[in-house]
Amino acid sequence: MLQRIFGKKQVGVSPAQDDGTVVLKMDKVRDYAIALASRRGFPADSHGMIANRVVFLERRGLPGLIALYEEVATAKHSFADRAAQSRELAGGHCPIIAGVELNVVANELTTAEEVDTKWIVAPSNPMLLIPKIAEWVRPTGRLVLVSWAVDRQVSAQTAIDGFRIAHAGPLPPLRYAQHIGFCRYPEETLPPPKLTSGFLEEVAYAKAVVEAMDLYMVTSR
Amino acid sequence: MTIYDTTLSVIAADERIARFIGAASPGDLSILYMLLDCEEGTGQTAAASPNADLWGCFTEHGWMTFAGREEYGSAGAGFASLRYGLTENGRRALPIVMAKLVSTGE
Numbered sequence: 001m002l003q004r005i006f007g008k009k010q011v012g013v014s015p016a017q018d019d020g021t022v023v024l025k026m027d028k029v030r031d032y033a034i035a036l037a038s039r040r041g042f043p044a045d046s047h048g049m050i051a052n053r054v055v056f057l058e059r060r061g062l063p064g065l066i067a068l069y070e071e072v073a074t075a076k077h078s079f080a081d082r083a084a085q086s087r088e089l090a091g092g093h094c095p096i097i098a099g100v101e102l103n104v105v106a107n108e109l110t111t112a113e114e115v116d117t118k119w120i121v122a123p124s125n126p127m128l129l130i131p132k133i134a135e136w137v138r139p140t141g142r143l144v145l146v147s148w149a150v151d152r153q154v155s156a157q158t159a160i161d162g163f164r165i166a167h168a169g170p171l172p173p174l175r176y177a178q179h180i181g182f183c184r185y186p187e188e189t190l191p192p193p194k195l196t197s198g199f200l201e202e203v204a205y206a207k208a209v210v211e212a213m214d215l216y217m218v219t220s221r
Numbered sequence: 222m223t224i225y226d227t228t229l230s231v232i233a234a235d236e237r238i239a240r241f242i243g244a245a246s247p248g249d250l251s252i253l254y255m256l257l258d259c260e261e262g263t264g265q266t267a268a269a270s271p272n273a274d275l276w277g278c279f280t281e282h283g284w285m286t287f288a289g290r291e292e293y294g295s296a297g298a299g300f301a302s303l304r305y306g307l308t309e310n311g312r313r314a315l316p317i318v319m320a321k322l323v324s325t326g327e
Contacts, residue, residue: 139320143313
């Protein structure tokens with residue numbers, strides 16, 4: 001089953017399985033991410049980077065493609081207006097742009113001691129920051145502890161090193177957190193987290209979700 | 222010392238690391254990235270190759286572990302490949318090594 005997506009780009013997907021899910025291998029996840037980013041109007045030279053982040057998450061069991069789809073499909077403004085908005089909003093801004101803007105404080109965020117955890121206002125769909133955080137610490141060997149707070153309560157935490165993550169707590173805070181705390185993982189006092197790198201080569205999505213992504217990409221801007 | 226400082230000390234003390242990385246092909250180095258990006262799995266390299274020297278050196282430093290040798294072809298005219306996996310220390314140290322000594326990114 002091939003679907004024409006956003007002009008010449010085609011994303012072939014497996015037929016729905018008996019349980020109503022569609023299996024996407026990582027190359028198809030990447031294709032969808034690129035198509036979603038393109039449809040939304042992200043600059044062309046950012047599509048590969050965005051797709052890499054989605055695949056990073058999906059291979060580690062986190063719904064990165066859903067996060068990207070929700071980020072682009074629920075946007076109420078054009079991409080240009082959203083990009084400008086990111087510099088004005090106190091929260092809920094674009095997670096891709098937020099990752100770029102946080103580069104200047106990445107060292108400060110990833111070296112803070114736990115008692116001095118650095119807090120930032122969360123962008124929308126903050127899960128999409130996780131691969132960016134991994135990129136920050138990759139050349140340093142650091143292990144970072146990220147806290148996801150909803151209503152000023154830490155609801156979940158994720159340990160992140162250059163290629164691996166360990167998530168503790170429910171997943172919804174990765175979508176709805178309003179504040180994100182950063183500190184270096186206190187390896188001297190906490191047990192080592194069970195970090196895992198990429199382990200999935202395909203993911204199963206509900207057919208309705210895949211159809212919704214297909215529909216988004218073929219509707220007019 | 223942080224893992225970063227420790228790793229840099231090892232690189233400084235063992236000149237073979239930089240020399241072997243310089244001799245490894247981009248394809249060989251890309252396998253290291255793939256291993257880091259995967260939870261499980263081993264990498265294969267040809268015995269007596271520059272990359273085998275590199276991975277052997279990494280093994281001495283506790284960053285990789287030897288996982289086996291396979292022989293192909295007839296005795297004397299065959300080919301052997303070596304398999305290595307990453308250790309926990311390697312998963313923390315090798316991104317630093319690659320950032321410091323490999324000229325290109327991912």
